[in-house]
Amino acid sequence: MNAKSTSSPAPSGQPADDVRKPRSDGEQSRERLLLAAMRLFGQQGFSKTSTREIAQAAGTNVAAISYYFGDKAGLYQSCFSFMCAEAGGNVAAFDQPHFTLRESLEGYYGQMIAPLLNQKQEADVMLRLFFREMLEPTGLWVAEVENNIKPEHLALTRVLCRHLGLAGATDEVHRLAYAIPALCIQLLISQDVINAITPHMLSTPEAISAWCGRLVDYAEALFNAEKLRLQRKA
Template sequence: MNAKPISSDTSPPAEDARKPRSDGEQSRVRLLQAAMRLFGEQGFSKTSTREIAQAANANVAAISYYFGDKAGLYQACFTAVCTPAADNIAQFDQPHFTLRQSLDGFYRQMITPLLMGGDADVLLRLFYREMLEPTGIWQQEIENNIKPEHLALVGVLCRHLGVPKPNDSMHRLAYAISAMCVQMMIGRDIVAAITPHMMSSPQAIADWAQHLTAFAEALVNAEKTKLQQGKA
């Protein structure tokens, strides 16, 4: 799950969704922000369009105008924050990258949601809710983003380890590398209770990611040793 920042807008609320484009875009952004928060807190089925419009200080008709219906608004929440898989993959899958550069780029794009300040909680809750009460969007996220990025990481590992084609060992290694960063996301409450300083700022999160790069490199080197011993 990778994300781009949620646009924040503090301009005065628009009264009418059909006002000039600048006011209309402000209304649209506020609707997205309110919808992300409410969908994340309550789920899709328990959140009404009237409730979203009231939270966004917008006319309920604006939801139909910009998004078609509640389902369209829900889809737009994910579209607004999800970075295309190709952009994420480009950060770690380059033929001239060293292993460390690839791992560093992989974690850099993974921690993007955690660097969004207050928006991070909103975004993560939205995805957690979708996982708990799936509407089909989480499966789309897996197919369109998570799967291609995983396969790209497997390809990087195969290249650096001299493995001709993906196998279960390469997939397991890729899952393990990803899991270390996933822990930062799903374990935020645990970290906050035990070592809050480790995720207290963007710099602290970036420092953690740098350590993950070193840990992941050690995992890859351990797999390399295992492969070499198997060939001996």
């Protein structure tokens, strides 16, 4: 999953509120519609959610949906565009030739947990919409896999091959590249479980950030196991 963060870092020493430009009423209305639609689509699915419900939840009128998005399908597609970052920016965070393996893994997990740090409530809504799309596909999830998830996966295999000394990705490298994000995906989709058992582990930005370091440790262990397997095979 490739959820993006909508917050922008402030210059050093300057509070974020001081550099955030005030949005126009139109921008605020459009964003309220997007957030309301994401929540309702995630809870009820596309077919069972009406434009009237969305407009009411956003505190605006149905005509605003037509104005900004054309129709319900356009609004649904805009929800995914709003949620999903371009793959290139995420890939650049970890696929750099001069990075050590640990630096690449830190960048990889850093972009995955960024929504939890910057907009936790919105991240929960985004995840629910992703799940709903997987259960009741409209075609947007297929596009997300092709346009964003696949490029990130291939970039991760390049990183792994570089540090394993391989010319190209084997099935074992692909398996490793599926296992590494799975560590973080489990965190993202199991927040309800974690909050029920050990709520302090997600209660603060510091607690969430601590996950990144541990995930890097676990991923390094998986990598080292694969490296050892290759050495023994050789």
